Amino acid sequence: MMVGGACPHRFRRCVIARIITGCLVWLALLPLGVAAAEYPLPLPGNDLVGEIRTVTTRFEDTLSDIARANDLGYSEIVAANPGVDPWLPGAGIEIVLPTRFILPPGPREGIVINLPELRLYYYPKGEHRVITHPLGIGREGWSTPTGVTRIVGKKEHPSWTPPESIRREYEAEERPLPPVIGPGPDNPLGDYALYLGMPGYLLHGTNKPWGVGMRVSHGCIRLYPEDIRALFPRVPVGTPVRIINEPYKLGWDGGQLYLEAHRPLSEQQQGGEDIHTPLRETVARALEGRRLRPDWKQIRSAVLEHTGIPVPIATD
Numbered sequence: 001m002m003v004g005g006a007c008p009h010r011f012r013r014c015v016i017a018r019i020i021t022g023c024l025v026w027l028a029l030l031p032l033g034v035a036a037a038e039y040p041l042p043l044p045g046n047d048l049v050g051e052i053r054t055v056t057t058r059f060e061d062t063l064s065d066i067a068r069a070n071d072l073g074y075s076e077i078v079a080a081n082p083g084v085d086p087w088l089p090g091a092g093i094e095i096v097l098p099t100r101f102i103l104p105p106g107p108r109e110g111i112v113i114n115l116p117e118l119r120l121y122y123y124p125k126g127e128h129r130v131i132t133h134p135l136g137i138g139r140e141g142w143s144t145p146t147g148v149t150r151i152v153g154k155k156e157h158p159s160w161t162p163p164e165s166i167r168r169e170y171e172a173e174e175r176p177l178p179p180v181i182g183p184g185p186d187n188p189l190g191d192y193a194l195y196l197g198m199p200g201y202l203l204h205g206t207n208k209p210w211g212v213g214m215r216v217s218h219g220c221i222r223l224y225p226e227d228i229r230a231l232f233p234r235v236p237v238g239t240p241v242r243i244i245n246e247p248y249k250l251g252w253d254g255g256q257l258y259l260e261a262h263r264p265l266s267e268q269q270q271g272g273e274d275i276h277t278p279l280r281e282t283v284a285r286a287l288e289g290r291r292l293r294p295d296w297k298q299i300r301s302a303v304l305e306h307t308g309i310p311v312p313i314a315t316d
Contacts, residue, residue: 037071037227038131041108041123047251048258048310049130050100059091064210068224070097073118073134073213076308079263098308101132102251102260110240111151111203113221115144116247116262117308118213120203120223124234133231136211136222143267144221144243149197151239154232157183158193158204190225192232196241204228215266248279248303250286251310257286258310261302276303287314 039049055066063086067077078086080098089095104112104121108130112121115137122131138144160181171177181187190205203221205228206212212224223231247264250257264275283294292314299313 037133038129041128041130042103042253046253047103048100048253049103049132052100052309053097054094055097057089057091057093057095061089061091062087063089063095066095066097067134067213068209070099071133071224071227072097072099073136074210075118075213076134077213079306079308082305082307096309100310102249102258102310103130104244104246104249106242106244110242111235113144113241113243114249114262115146115243115245116265117249118215120221122231122235131231131234133223133227134213136206136214136216138215138220143265144201145198146243146245147198149241149243151194151235151237151241152197153195154235154237155193155195156232157191158187158189159183160187160189190222190228192228194228194232194235203231247275248282250282253310256312257283257292257314259283259299259302259313260308260310261306262308263306279303283313290314292316 042049053070055070057066063077063081063084064074066072067074070077074086076098077095078084080096084093084095101119101121104114106112108123109125110123112123113119113135114121118135118137120133120135122133123129124131183191185207188204188207189202190207192205194203196202201220203223205225206222208216209224212222245265247262249260251260252258279299283299287294293316295313295315298311302311302313
């Protein structure tokens with residue numbers, strides 16, 4: 001059997017070689033740090049921060065490499081670049097970096113986590129700025145809950161005590177876990193943990209950074225090791241945390257209304273939940289009393305494509 005005119009073994013070797021090369025390039029760049037993820041808060045009446053940027057691929061790049069180097073998650077960079085092979089994009093391809101964000105609805109205080117967006121926003125008290133990082137969250141069946149809580153504890157080099165439910169799952173897969181996993185490279189919590197008031201849930205690092213930007217955890221919220229390392233000392237115990245489920249965010253910038261559309265969580269899609277009617281009602285309320293009219297064609301396009309890139313959705 002031939003794959004693209006080449007032996008499948010040679011094809012696999014090519015893929016593996018590119019991934020290994022990309023990882024080595026990433027490791028070489030680690031001391032330089034990732035792209036800035038802090039922005040001044042916008043002026044009153046505005047809700048957008050950041051700008052869309054682009055990079056051009058090299059032969060050894062993968063979208064996962066590019067995402068981490070620019071503090072993006074895997075899913076969001078893939079969504080912003082439809083049709084691009086995430087593991088073999090090839091050299092000389094222009095990649096869109098979705099680094100413009102509509103701030104989540106609600107108070108701009110503490111930590112806000114938007115699950116469909118797989119992204120965290122932190123508003124340091126008294127600093128008039130926002131810090132944002134990509135996340136990995138709970139997979140289907142182990143969903144990360146929504147709700148309001150706060151940071152109740154912090155731990156550097158934490159140990160992990162796997163809950164009985166997770167130990168049973170691993171035993172069924174013939175991968176038994178010890179009662180406690182201490183600090184070190186085998187610890188899925190990484191080097192830092194921020195404990196939530198929701199029992200059993202926390203923000204933490206990871207020993208599997210490829211899972212940031214995906215739904216792969218047992219409900220906890222993971223960040224890139226470098227992100228949690230930077231966030232850990234800045235977040236005091238008592239910081240409020242609000243976890244929301246907003247696949248469609250609306251926001252104003254310079255008198256124009258924007259929509260940022262993310263794919264709804266699979267539980268919403270499978271449950272047949274109507275999320276489009278509330279969106280239409282929210283758009284109508286946002287434009288009430290203004291001369292702008294909703295551009296329903298643009299809205300439908302954004303909702304179908306789910307690129308996560310803010311687009312203007314109103315016309316004169």
